[in-house]
Amino acid sequence: MFLTNHDMVDLIDFRHDLHRHPEISGEEEETARRVVAFLAQLKPQKVLTGLGGHGVAAVFEGAEPGPTLLFRSELDALPIEEKTGAPYASTVAGKGHLCGHDGHSTTLLALGLGLSRQPPERGRVVLLFQPSEENGAGAAAVIADPRFGEITPDLAFSLHNLPGLPLGHVALKEGPVNCASRGMRLHLTGKTAHASLPETGISPMSAIARLMPALTALSRSAPPALDFRLATVTHAWLGEEAFGIAPGDGEIWVTLRTLVDDHMAALCAEAENLARAAAAETNLGLAIGYEDIFLHCENAPEAVDHLVRALDAEGAVHDAGTLPMRGSEDFGRFRAIAPSAMFFLGSGESHPALHNPDYDFPDELIAVGARIFMRVTRDILG
Incomplete structure (x- = not known):
């Protein structure tokens, strides 16, 4: 030694x-x-x-x-x-x-x-x-x-x-x-309102509630299966920390994983399509960003x-x-x-x-x- x-x-x-x-x-x-x-x-x-x-x-x-x-x-x-x-x-x-x-x-x-x-x-x-x-x-x-x-x-x-x-x-x-992965940040933007008049705003609440299980449902298989993919919701927030304001924006963070790099683009596309559909149905703005990108x-x-x-x-x-x-x-x-x-x-x-x-x-x-x-x-x- x-x-x-x-x-x-x-x-x-x-x-x-x-x-x-x-x-x-x-x-x-x-x-x-x-x-x-x-x-x-x-x-x-x-x-x-x-x-x-x-x-x-x-x-x-x-x-x-x-x-x-x-x-x-x-x-x-x-x-x-x-x-x-x-x-x-x-x-x-x-x-x-x-x-x-x-x-x-x-x-x-x-x-x-x-x-x-x-x-x-x-x-x-x-x-x-x-x-x-x-x-x-x-x-x-x-x-x-x-x-x-x-x-x-x-x-x-x-x-x-x-x-x-x-x-x-x-x-x-x-x-x-080791799997490929990346962090996907979905920012949904609507319009705040007084909590007593929520109908006068545009809340991302229903879109976020719908998206979290829908994104998770993109997961399938497990390594070493070549088609393995996993979507894990890691963080979410909605509006201000206040009782008097109906929320006007919010975010979902989700980590996407695939066994190999070549399969990541398809998973990202499916997740993005879900987010766009949810945003469009409730007249929300949507910004999509990626961080923590691993090959x-x-x-x-x-x-x-x-x-x-x-x-x-x-x-x-x-x-x-x-x-x-x-x-x-x-x-x-x-x-x-x-x-x-x-x-x-x-x-x-x-x-x-x-x-x-x-x-x-x-x-x-x-x-x-x-x-x-x-x-x-x-x-x-x-």
């Missing part, structure tokens, strides 16, 4: 420090600063900062020419109040590292420790700490950054911890592993083969598990750049679920993930 007990103490302390100071998508300035400060000890040949926002990339070069491997983690936390009771719990009200991005980034730093002591024989290793994963904006911004050309990979890898799997067990397969994540056979060899060499138990999963992942955008693959590292069968207030990343996984990534590096670059 390339990590000493002292290394693990330092890494866990670092992870706990990140955990105390969560920053949500687009706000990861201090998180990035902490990562850069840790990287300074490791003396990579190059460090890029402010990449696609607050992204950081560290480059470890071999002595001989060769391929570039990219290992990616995420910097952002979630706008959820933490309720773990941990001594290192979030100190920021309403925000918490409740998806494990603090652990994923610490895992990359553990890999960096090994590379600082024994660089690859050839090629390059890029450790990418990506911003804004949770809202689907970060990967696109990083790739669009002109400096990304300096670190364009030949292969890209990532991991995500996964509650429900035994601790350290790995789920991995070729093909789609589906697809594991390339070549990249999966490298991970399988590494897992076997490390004695890690692995299978396809319940993949593909319904959740989305911003890592899917990297498949347009290079063959890529993500594996899912079990955080315990009874571990609290991702995005839950009582979730916390298991520190034991830092060494497990780093060993797998290091094995991939040695197998390919020496």
Whole structure:
């Protein structure tokens, strides 16, 4: 094992420090600063900062020419109040590292420790700490950054911890592993009125009441069915918070999911048609917007083969598990750049679920993930 007990103490302390100071998508300035400060000890040949926002990339070069491997983690936390009771719990009200991005980034730093002591024989290793994963904006911004050309990979890898799997067990397969998704915002506009004379206004109440079950009814099947799609109403509001006003506008937020990108356009069209029909029937204005756009994540056979060899060499138990999963992942955008693959590292069968207030990343996984990534590096670059 390339990590000493002292290394693990330092890494866990670092992870706990990140955990105390969560920053949500687009706000990861201090998180990035902490990562850069840790990287300074490791003396990579190059460090890029402010990449696609607050992204950081560290480059470890071999002595001989060769391929570039990219290992990616995420910097952002979630706008959820933490309720773990941990001594290192979030100190920021309403925000918490409740998806494990603090652990994923610490895992990359553990890999960096090994590379600082024994660089690859050839090629390059890029450790990418990506911003804004949770809202689907970060990967696109990083790739669009002109400096990304300096670190364009030949292969890209990532991991995500996964509650429900035994601790350290790995789920991995070729093909789609995360669904495409996007947030659809429907804003309905009518005319307010005095609450005693509602007939003099145009209320979106009936349209919203009709649309919520109609949108949900667009769902069908389940992964791995190719025709899987899911519409989940996540938020709705109607009028002002007042008893004296009949509402004149309102919104519905719905998350749309499909197994693959190619099926998303049809689902969006059906949802839009429902909204337009409901608005037209009640003389409402309608504005449609999309946010949090995620492409589906697809594991390339070549990249999966490298991970399988590494897992076997490390004695890690692995299978396809319940993949593909319904959740989305911003890592899917990297498949347009290079063959890529993500594996899912079990955080315990009874571990609290991702995005839950009582979730916390298991520190034991830092060494497990780093060993797998290091094995991939040695197998390919020496």
